[in-house]
Amino acid sequence: MQLVTVPDSNLNMYFKRGKVGDDPNAEERLEEWEDEEAAIKEFARLFEEIAGNEFEPWEREKKIQKKPHKFFPIDMV
DSSP: OEEEEOTTSOEEEEEEESOTTOGGGOEEEEEEESOHHHHHHHHHHHHHHHHSSOOOOGGGOOOOOOOTTSOOOOOOO
16 A cells, blocks of 8 residues: 655555455555545554554554454565
């Protein structure tokens, strides 16, 4: 999941969920948001739903724990 700001545009949320290497079966969508606060709330809700952890920005260094039957976020550079 990513929140992306495009110059001269609204905020976009990119969401892709599935097992690594299983792209044909992955759920994928791109949504455009006019309201930044609503986009952040939806991002946090989805994060908590799929990861089982409360959303915190990475720079706060809160330790995210792997939960049974939940996805675990990875940082892809």
